[in-house]
Amino acid sequence: MARTIGHPVCRRARREGFSLTEVLLALSILGIGLAMVMAVFPAAIEESRNSVENVLGTIICENGLSICKVRVPRASVAGTTLAPVALSSSARTYPADSNDATRGFLVLGRRLNVVRNEYQLVIVSYAKRQVSNDVKAEFIGKSIDPNATQLTVNAGQKYLLQLGSPVIDAATGNYATILAVNDQTAVLDHGLGSAGGTLYFIIETSGGSPLSGAKVSPAMTVMVARTGLNQ
Numbered sequence: 582m583a584r585t586i587g588h589p590v591c592r593r594a595r596r597e598g599f600s601l602t603e604v605l606l607a608l609s610i611l612g613i614g615l616a617m618v619m620a621v622f623p624a625a626i627e628e629s630r631n632s633v634e635n636v637l638g639t640i641i642c643e644n645g646l647s648i649c650k651v652r653v654p655r656a657s658v659a660g661t662t663l664a665p666v667a668l669s670s671s672a673r674t675y676p677a678d679s680n681d682a683t684r685g686f687l688v689l690g691r692r693l694n695v696v697r698n699e700y701q702l703v704i705v706s707y708a709k710r711q712v713s714n715d716v717k718a719e720f721i722g723k724s725i726d727p728n729a730t731q732l733t734v735n736a737g738q739k740y741l742l743q744l745g746s747p748v749i750d751a752a753t754g755n756y757a758t759i760l761a762v763n764d765q766t767a768v769l770d771h772g773l774g775s776a777g778g779t780l781y782f783i784i785e786t787s788g789g790s791p792l793s794g795a796k797v798s799p800a801m802t803v804m805v806a807r808t809g810l811n812q
Contacts, residue, residue: 638802641706645686728772741782746798751779
């Protein structure tokens with residue numbers, strides 16, 4: 582029987598590529614994904630910066646408390662309502678006794694029990710814009726609902742309403758933080774829990790006057806401490 586021997590036929594497997602529609606769809610998905618990732622970065626950076634500021638603010642407050650225990654005599658904190666505690670500007674800087682620091686702290690203090698050497702100190706760390714500026718606790722006479730989360734002031738006092746500023750009750754040391762400002766009204770993160778009477782705000786000054794147009798308080802962190810003081 583005759584067999585016909587022929588050359589084998591080589592068949593190349595057919596390879597299909599992506600269509601233009603598929604490529605465009607893939608690029609669209611990739612673009613959306615990259616846009617979402619890029620949108621997260623600024624928020625993450627801001628959150629990281631805030632965390633660093635909070636930690637540093639707490640360190641400055643703890644440093645301030647240590648300085649007060651050594652340098653503030655009992656006689657200088659005589660009242661039963663909070664009042665600014667006198668410390669030299671260099672003693673209030675961070676690092677301590679630095680002449681070119683923009684960070685530091687201020688202190689409000691009141692007497693709790695002289696016999697037992699108990700005092701309440703409210704320490705506020707801050708970051709000011711310029712070395713030559715100062716940071717002050719300014720007060721107004723104002724009674725409020727202890728549970729209110731809004732605070733309204735007179736037209737001449739609205740410069741005190743700055744984002745991030747603590748609102749401190751001089752009678753108790755309770756404080757809330759300003760979250761938003763609408764003209765003469767501030768929104769607080771919670772009620773003070775007390776009726777007020779005298780309220781302190783933290784502002785930055787230049788030449789003894791409040792900074793013009795300042796919207797954000799230099800305040801970083803607040804620490805309320807019950808402590809003893811030197812003789």
